[in-house]
Each structure stands twice: as structure tokens, then as C-alpha cells.
Amino acid sequence: MSGSVNRPVRRRTFVLGSAAAGSAALAGPLAPTASAAGFGWSDDGSHYVVDTGANLVFKVAKSNGDLTSLVYRGTEYQGYGGKNSHVESGLGSSTVTLAQSGSTILISVTYGTLKHYYAARSGENNVYLWTNKADTSVSATRYIVRVKAGAFLNDEPDSYTYAPTTLEASDVFLKSDGQTRSKHYSKLRVIDYDHLGWSAGGVGLWIVRSNHEKASGGPFYRSLLRHQSADGGGLYEILYYGENQTEAQRFGLQGPYVIAFTDGGAPSSALFPGTLTTPWADSLGISGYVGASGRGKVAGVGITGRDTAYPYTVGLANAAAQYWGSARSSDGWFSIGGVLPGVYTLTVHKGELAVYSTSVTVSAGATTTLNTLAVPSSNDPANASAIWRIGDWNGTPSGFKNAALMTYAHPSDSRAAPWTGNVVIGGGNETSAFPAYIWKDVNSGLLVYFKLTAAQAAAAHTLRIGVTTAYANGRPQVVVNDTWTSAIPSPPTQPSTRSLTVGSYRGNNHTFTYSVPASAWLTDTGQYNVLKINVVSGSGTTSYLSAGTSVDAIDLLA
CATH class of the missing domain: 2.60.40.1120 (Carboxypeptidase-like, regulatory domain)
Structure with missing residues (x-):
């Protein structure tokens, strides 16, 4: 029996939600524990078939633990391209068992050292999932819900339904109008969302994320969340993807995360991380499970x-x-x-x-x-007195040219302003005119023009360049007035995979400092000093995959 408010959707909509989203949803963890009519399970020989007693029936393959069917209100939503929903791209031959404890049914999947679980509660249109990865025998940690083609089509940034031309690797696509699409372009950090999915025709299909306690990268990590193409869609719970990671992966039980069906509205906030409680799972024997106590x-x-x-x-x-x-x-x-x-x-x-x-x-x-x-x-670099400053010391490239677009588009996107262009201090648009990213092969050699007073020109000063990440060891080397050139700084530790072209500036924040001698400055106070910022590295390839870096702030200290 549904516990949601009837909110029919008259047009297809796309939602990536936060805790502030509405709570209209089908029955969730606060539903009565009494068994709903039809609640139970059966064995058809190759699958365990679970009926939640509400509007959801799902199947799990006994051979490998794949989720092979998600039938909601009589309509099949699972599967595209002959593929099922599963951990990674499918685990292979596994031991799969089922047990019922009152109003809860638990399916356990064992694949070597990895254990995965599906749970159903009587009267709920939800599937609760846990994944316990003990070691590196499984390369990454993700669960993908594969959704049939045509159910929730969209043309959002993380869609490539209408983009047949491959731009980069096999996962960044170019539309005829010059806009770019990729499953990587989610716009969101982990801290920004609780659930993600689609809504169309009075049906919502969502993944409600877990608390990510065993994930890596912290609250500001960005990764692919979903995708949509002509052959179907995918919803992801990413716990360790290996791309743009700033931390080693963590092991152990992660979850629950939830596959939730609704009448088109957002899933219940009672399912959200930080809100969801599962005392009913305390005695199920889930490996690595730690209850509230x-x-x-x-x-x-x-x-x-x-x-x-x-x-x-x-x-x-x-x-x-x-x-x-x-x-x-x-x-x-x-x-x-x-x-x-x-x-x-x-x-x-x-x-x-x-x-x-x-x-x-x-x-x-x-x-x-x-x-x-x-x-x-002294811990906040913004508190230091500066002669001039470009950007804000906040650990992001926010405010710089193209910064906002780069969380959901490729740098070559037709909506991006030119990545070249120099900056004059005192013009009032220093930050918005300065590019968020600098690449060795695209816009290295950016110039900053500024004047100094006689007293300022008579002294040495510290120049600081804060970065948020780098690709292929790209780091800034500076030249002042073509007379003084800094040493090439050592590269800080940064993720080794793509970042700047897949929607993420998130890496390890680092500040480069340069001690510029007084002899480098012009003594004529009416003339502009010229700072040139080059990107140096022996790594990377060409264009937007050449060595590059993302800028947090630049300043010349008093």
C-alpha cells in the first residue's frame, strides 16, 4: 500500500535532490511492520523473486547476484543492452542465499571476499543495498541500476542521448551545437545531494545514496552519478571509482543505499543519509554491520x-x-x-x-x-595583507572565467568563453577575466599587468598561486618583467587521472610561493609591471589533455 501523496507528473522531469527536497514518497522505513498483502518470495529455479506487497516485484539471479528485474506497477524498468543491475559490471559466479525474518527479506551474495546484500521490507517500494568490499580483488566499488530505454530520457549535462560524436576517450560527447555531454558531468559534489534519478509519467526511480563512510574523497568529491543514452540509463552509487581520487580506498561494509520507486515525487527524507535508521537490520547477520548502539x-x-x-x-x-x-x-x-x-x-x-x-x-x-x-x-591565506589579489581563497576556482561551467561541460564546449586573455589589476573584473584552468598547450603564458608605488617597488614581495588540482603534474612557473624567472617548483601530490576535462577541479589544495626580489620590479611607477604565468611539465599530451592546473587564488603580498 502506498504511503505517498498523489502528485502526477505531466511532463518528464530530472531531479538531483538534497535533504531540502520534498518528502512525498511511497512507504519507507517508517511504514508499519505488519506484512502487506502479497509480501513474500518465491524461487523460479534461476532467480529469487521478491514481492514487497506494495507495487514492487524484483528478481535476483541465483547464479551471480545480478538484479535482473524491477517491476513497478506492472511495468519493467530494469535493464538495457542485455545488461542487468549489479556491483561493478557484474560479479560472475557467486553464492546467493535468501532468508526471511518477519517483515524483512534479505538476499546475500558472496563473491570471493566481497559480500553484497539486497533487503526488502513489507509494504515498501524500496530495495535496500549494502556492499562489503574487503580488499582490492574487485577493482572499484560501484552499484549501477540499469534502466530500460525510453523511460526517462533527458538532455541534461550527464546525458549523451543526443550526442553521437565522441570528443574525448569513449565517454565525452559533442553535440551538433557544440555543447558537450558526459556521464561525468553531474555538477554535484557528494555533500550536495541525497538522491538522484528521474521522474516521468507519475513514476519516480531514484537511488538514495549511503552516508559514504567507506568511500574516499571527502564531502567535496565529484564523480559520475547517472547517465542516459539511446539504449537506456544508469543510476550509480559510487564508493570508490579510482578517478580523481585524493585518498586511498577504504574497505568494509557500506550502506544502506536505496533503490526507491515513488509516484513521481522525491523519495522520503526518512531514507536520506543522516536520517535513515535501520534497527530492523541489526539482527540480520550482515557482515560488518554496526548498528546505532x-x-x-x-x-x-x-x-x-x-x-x-x-x-x-x-x-x-x-x-x-x-x-x-x-x-x-x-x-x-x-x-x-x-x-x-x-x-x-x-x-x-x-x-x-x-x-x-x-x-x-x-x-x-x-x-x-x-x-x-x-x-x-594565519591559517586562512585571505587574512594576509596583499597589494592585489585575484580570486578568493576558498579552495575552489569559483568566480574565475568558465569555473561554473566546468562542473558540467568539457573545456572545449561552445558555451565556454575563450581560455586566453590577460588581466589588468584595477580594472574591476580581474577574477572573472582570469581563466579558471591553465594548460600548457592551451593558454600558458597568461599575463597580469599591475602598477606599484615607489615604496612597493623598492621591496621584495611574495607572490602566491593557490591551486585546487593539477593534471599531468602541471604547475606554474612565473616570469616578472622578462627579467626575473622563478625556479620550476616541484609538483605537489595530485590525482593521476583526468580531472579538468571530466567535471572536477577537486584535488589537493596547494599554494605555490615565489620570493620576487626588488630588482625585478619597474622603478617607474607609471608603468605596468608584467607577471607571466606559464604551466610547466614533462607530462601530458596535447590541447585540454596537456598538463594543466585549476586556480584557487593569486596574490602579491604587501
């Missing part, structure tokens, strides 16, 4: 030293798990629950820039309360 909480009474123009995020991380929460804008109060016991590095981020860290210990069943955290003024 085995977890702790971290609460901070406030954070001082903040720049209130920016959001602040508090993250917890160790080799085994990661968590995060937003700091309250008024005083910096934060609370992070559901944390596995252990010692964590706590990091405070201004925007996406780490400005403070400490260690915190979490115990099961307890709250670790922290006194006010004080961010030292």
Missing part, C-alpha cells in the same frame, strides 16, 4: 576565526571511515552522528579549503563534545 557522535559548540561570507564544513577521516557535517553559520556549531569508534583527524574547511585540523576520539554510544575551535588567523 555501536556508533558515537562528535559535537562542537562553535568555531571562531571564521569568515562568515563562506560556508564551513567539518570533516572526520581516518583510514577506515569518513564523515562530515555543516557548521552553523551563526556560530559554527556542528554535530556529526553515526560515527564508527576510532581516532579521527577533524578538519575545518572554509568553502573547500582546509584551515584547521585536530584529532578527536569517538567511542561507541557516547558523544565527544568539543569546546570552541579557534581557527588561527
Whole structure:
């Protein structure tokens, strides 16, 4: 029986949701535990067939644990190109078992050291999933729900339905109007969404993400979330993809994440990470499962030293798990629950820039309360007095030319402004005129023009260039007035895979500093000094896959 509000959808819509989304949905984890009519399972010889007793019937192959059928209100939604829904691209021969415990049915899949689970609850149109990856015997960690062609077509950035021309590799496509499409172009960081999917004809099909405690990359990580093409669509739960990763992968049980059907509205907020509770799963014997009583909480009474123009995020991380929460804008109060016991590095981020860290210990069943955290003024590079500054020190290229577009388009997209162009300090558009990305083969040699007073020109100054990531070891070398050239800096540790062309500027924030001697400046205060920024590297190929870097901020200190 549905517990949702009737909200028919009269046109096809696309939704990537957040916790602020509406809660109209079919019956969820708050549904009555009494068995609904028809709830149960059967064995057709090759599949376990589960009827939730609501409007959903699904099948799991006994041979390999693939989800081979998702029938909602009599319509099949699963499958395209002869492919099923599964972990990775399918696990292969596995041991698959089923057990029922009251109003819960659990299907367990064992493939070597990897264990995967599907659970159904009586009266709910949801499938709960857990994945326990113990080691590297399975290369990545993702679950993909494959959806039949034609059900939810769209022309959003992560769609390539209407883009037959391949632009880069086999996953970036070019439309006839010059716009680009790719499954990588989600626009969103992990912190930005709770659910993703499609809605059409009064039916919504969603994946509600897990809390990502065993994922890697933190709250600002970007990865593919879904795709749509002429032969069907895919919804992803990405836990470790191996692309643009800033951390080693974590192992252990991840979940639950949820496949949810609705009447077209958003899934219930009771399913969202941070909200969902599963006491009904405590006794199911899921490998690696830790219930609420085995977890702790971290609460901070406030954070001082903040720049209130920016959001602040508090993250917890160790080799085994990661968590995060937003700091309250008024005083910096934060609370992070559901944390596995252990010692964590706590990091405070201004925007996406780490400005403070400490260690915190979490115990099961307890709250670790922290006194006010004080961010030292020197930890925020924006507090340093500067002669001029381009951009904001917030760990992102926001505000720079093409920065917003780059989270959902290729740099060659027809909507992008030219990547070349120089900047004059004092013109009022310094940041918006400066490109977010600089490549060795595209726009290296960018010029910044600025004047100095006599007193300023008589002294040495520190030039800083903050970057958020780099591709192929691209890093800036600077030249001042064609008379002084900096040394080539060593490359910082950055992800080794594509980033700038697949919708992500997220890497390891790093600041390059250059000590420019007084002899480099022009003594005529009426003339412009000229700073040239080159990208250097012996790696990379050509064009937008040449060595490059993403810019956070540039300034000349007083």
C-alpha cells in the first residue's frame, strides 16, 4: 500500500535532490511492520523473486547476484543492452542465499571476499543495498541500476542521448551545437545531494545514496552519478571509482543505499543519509554491520576565526571511515552522528579549503563534545595583507572565467568563453577575466599587468598561486618583467587521472610561493609591471589533455 501523496507528473522531469527536497514518497522505513498483502518470495529455479506487497516485484539471479528485474506497477524498468543491475559490471559466479525474518527479506551474495546484500521490507517500494568490499580483488566499488530505454530520457549535462560524436576517450560527447555531454558531468559534489534519478509519467526511480563512510574523497568529491543514452540509463552509487581520487580506498561494509520507486515525487527524507535508521537490520547477520548502539557522535559548540561570507564544513577521516557535517553559520556549531569508534583527524574547511585540523576520539554510544575551535588567523591565506589579489581563497576556482561551467561541460564546449586573455589589476573584473584552468598547450603564458608605488617597488614581495588540482603534474612557473624567472617548483601530490576535462577541479589544495626580489620590479611607477604565468611539465599530451592546473587564488603580498 502506498504511503505517498498523489502528485502526477505531466511532463518528464530530472531531479538531483538534497535533504531540502520534498518528502512525498511511497512507504519507507517508517511504514508499519505488519506484512502487506502479497509480501513474500518465491524461487523460479534461476532467480529469487521478491514481492514487497506494495507495487514492487524484483528478481535476483541465483547464479551471480545480478538484479535482473524491477517491476513497478506492472511495468519493467530494469535493464538495457542485455545488461542487468549489479556491483561493478557484474560479479560472475557467486553464492546467493535468501532468508526471511518477519517483515524483512534479505538476499546475500558472496563473491570471493566481497559480500553484497539486497533487503526488502513489507509494504515498501524500496530495495535496500549494502556492499562489503574487503580488499582490492574487485577493482572499484560501484552499484549501477540499469534502466530500460525510453523511460526517462533527458538532455541534461550527464546525458549523451543526443550526442553521437565522441570528443574525448569513449565517454565525452559533442553535440551538433557544440555543447558537450558526459556521464561525468553531474555538477554535484557528494555533500550536495541525497538522491538522484528521474521522474516521468507519475513514476519516480531514484537511488538514495549511503552516508559514504567507506568511500574516499571527502564531502567535496565529484564523480559520475547517472547517465542516459539511446539504449537506456544508469543510476550509480559510487564508493570508490579510482578517478580523481585524493585518498586511498577504504574497505568494509557500506550502506544502506536505496533503490526507491515513488509516484513521481522525491523519495522520503526518512531514507536520506543522516536520517535513515535501520534497527530492523541489526539482527540480520550482515557482515560488518554496526548498528546505532555501536556508533558515537562528535559535537562542537562553535568555531571562531571564521569568515562568515563562506560556508564551513567539518570533516572526520581516518583510514577506515569518513564523515562530515555543516557548521552553523551563526556560530559554527556542528554535530556529526553515526560515527564508527576510532581516532579521527577533524578538519575545518572554509568553502573547500582546509584551515584547521585536530584529532578527536569517538567511542561507541557516547558523544565527544568539543569546546570552541579557534581557527588561527594565519591559517586562512585571505587574512594576509596583499597589494592585489585575484580570486578568493576558498579552495575552489569559483568566480574565475568558465569555473561554473566546468562542473558540467568539457573545456572545449561552445558555451565556454575563450581560455586566453590577460588581466589588468584595477580594472574591476580581474577574477572573472582570469581563466579558471591553465594548460600548457592551451593558454600558458597568461599575463597580469599591475602598477606599484615607489615604496612597493623598492621591496621584495611574495607572490602566491593557490591551486585546487593539477593534471599531468602541471604547475606554474612565473616570469616578472622578462627579467626575473622563478625556479620550476616541484609538483605537489595530485590525482593521476583526468580531472579538468571530466567535471572536477577537486584535488589537493596547494599554494605555490615565489620570493620576487626588488630588482625585478619597474622603478617607474607609471608603468605596468608584467607577471607571466606559464604551466610547466614533462607530462601530458596535447590541447585540454596537456598538463594543466585549476586556480584557487593569486596574490602579491604587501
